[in-house]
Amino acid sequence: MTRMNAVGWFDIYVDDLDRAVAFYETMLDTKLDPMNDPTDETQMMSFPAEMSAYGAGGALTKAPHAGPGIGGTIVYFMVEDCAKQQGLAEQAGGRVVRPKFSIGDFGWVLLCQDTEGNLIGFNSMK
Secondary structure (H helix, E strand, O other): OOOOOOOOEEEEEOOOHHHHHHHHHHHHOOOOEEEOOOOOOOEEEEOOOOOOOOOOEEEEEEEOOEOOOOOOOOEEEEOOOHHHHHHHOOOOOOEEEEEEEEOHHHOEEEEEEOOOOOEEEEEEOO
């Protein structure tokens, strides 16, 4: 049997798509792309992803059936040094929940709340 990554896709639910896009583009120094929903129920902006590469693609999603908020699921974004994102969080409209801390052999983590109330993480090796 072929082993697969546990996560194949993620949606981060938002109330204000433009505000959330501005936050994530600032925090990740990237551009999100519009994504079509064949059901026409949601508005989506996808993170850059190579779907055949290691890891998971995902999108910011505005939908009538789900909403943002702090809960039991945290998406961790891989970055070069999460100290940079710690410095950008409030400027981008978010909030630092737990400043950069060591997770031993697995590097460093920063926990933030985005503009929509979602708890997210940033992970780096330095």
